[in-house]
Amino acid sequence: MISLNEVSFGYNRRKLLFNNLSMQLLSGHIYGLLAKNGEGKSSLLRNMAGLLFPVSGSIHVNGFEPGKREAAFLQDLFFLSEEIYLPSTTPQKFSDCYGCFYPDFSNRQFLTNLHAFDISLEKKLNEMSYGQQKKVLIAFALATNTKVLLMDEPTNGLDIPSKSQFRKLMTAAYDDDRIILISTHQVRDLHQVIDSVVILHEGEILLRNSLEEIAQRLSFIHSSGIPENEQILYSQPSLGGYNVVIENNLGDESPVDLEQLFNAATHNPGKIKKLFGEAVCKSM
Numbered sequence: 001m002i003s004l005n006e007v008s009f010g011y012n013r014r015k016l017l018f019n020n021l022s023m024q025l026l027s028g029h030i031y032g033l034l035a036k037n038g039e040g041k042s043s044l045l046r047n048m049a050g051l052l053f054p055v056s057g058s059i060h061v062n063g064f065e066p067g068k069r070e071a072a073f074l075q076d077l078f079f080l081s082e083e084i085y086l087p088s089t090t091p092q093k094f095s096d097c098y099g100c101f102y103p104d105f106s107n108r109q110f111l112t113n114l115h116a117f118d119i120s121l122e123k124k125l126n127e128m129s130y131g132q133q134k135k136v137l138i139a140f141a142l143a144t145n146t147k148v149l150l151m152d153e154p155t156n157g158l159d160i161p162s163k164s165q166f167r168k169l170m171t172a173a174y175d176d177d178r179i180i181l182i183s184t185h186q187v188r189d190l191h192q193v194i195d196s197v198v199i200l201h202e203g204e205i206l207l208r209n210s211l212e213e214i215a216q217r218l219s220f221i222h223s224s225g226i227p228e229n230e231q232i233l234y235s236q237p238s239l240g241g242y243n244v245v246i247e248n249n250l251g252d253e254s255p256v257d258l259e260q261l262f263n264a265a266t267h268n269p270g271k272i273k274k275l276f277g278e279a280v281c282k283s284m
Helices: 041-049 091-101 108-116 129-145 161-170 209-216 258-267 269-276 280-284
Strands: 004-007 020-023 031-033 056-061 077-080 148-152 179-183 195-203 205-209 218-222 232-237 242-248
Touching: 004 041, 004 209, 020 056, 020 195, 020 205, 031 041, 041 056, 041 077, 041 179, 056 129, 077 129, 077 280, 091 108, 091 129, 108 161, 129 148, 129 161, 161 209, 195 209, 195 258, 205 209, 205 269, 209 218, 209 269, 218 258, 218 280, 242 258, 258 269, 258 280
Parallel strands: 031 179, 031 195, 077 148, 148 179
Antiparallel strands: 004 020, 004 056, 195 205, 218 242, 232 242
């Protein structure tokens, strides 16, 4: 479990990125972390990984304080950064060198993942393109089999076929004992991957709910015109009409559109808080 208790952080104490964040992320879920650029997605992940430290409040990851960077904590958490710095070596030598730090690492799984991404085992990592390097790191991250996996913009640099393969591998990585948290601004890349959403907006957790809970409260529809309804949270012109997010009062669940959900939440934060309950947003 990842637990945040009134966590505040900023690179400048006079201007905090987020303030008094409190929530819990539970094992057995793949979470999508959504926020506008510059609102602290990467910083929040780095705080969870113990690479940055809160100004105030506390973070616990499976009982450990990340900032202490204890060996037992580090061997069961993998943080995939958006920035890539890889040595001049082959994927297999990289695996031999770094896999030993993770007790549940599987070299066979690593090689299987590389094959799925069509990565050469002979080419050196520093000679690969950014997208190829990203695929190697994703393959390695999944093969560590850590209880906590934090991924910052993992699909940046991937082409369309690779993004499809990424979704397949992430779905296969699901485990009841594992927490996976994926930060991204490319929300469509998380389609059919995540089961829960965290939205960070203007320094607070605006929403932290499962897709099932969201579908019970919101409907995502396409309409030829904007319905005359006070319960509309967001509408956007699209081909042949409008994409509309509306309160679900009929009990008919529709697939959650992550892009429309994020737009609705950030355009109408007050309504989202009221609809999902401030207690849910602040305490979970």
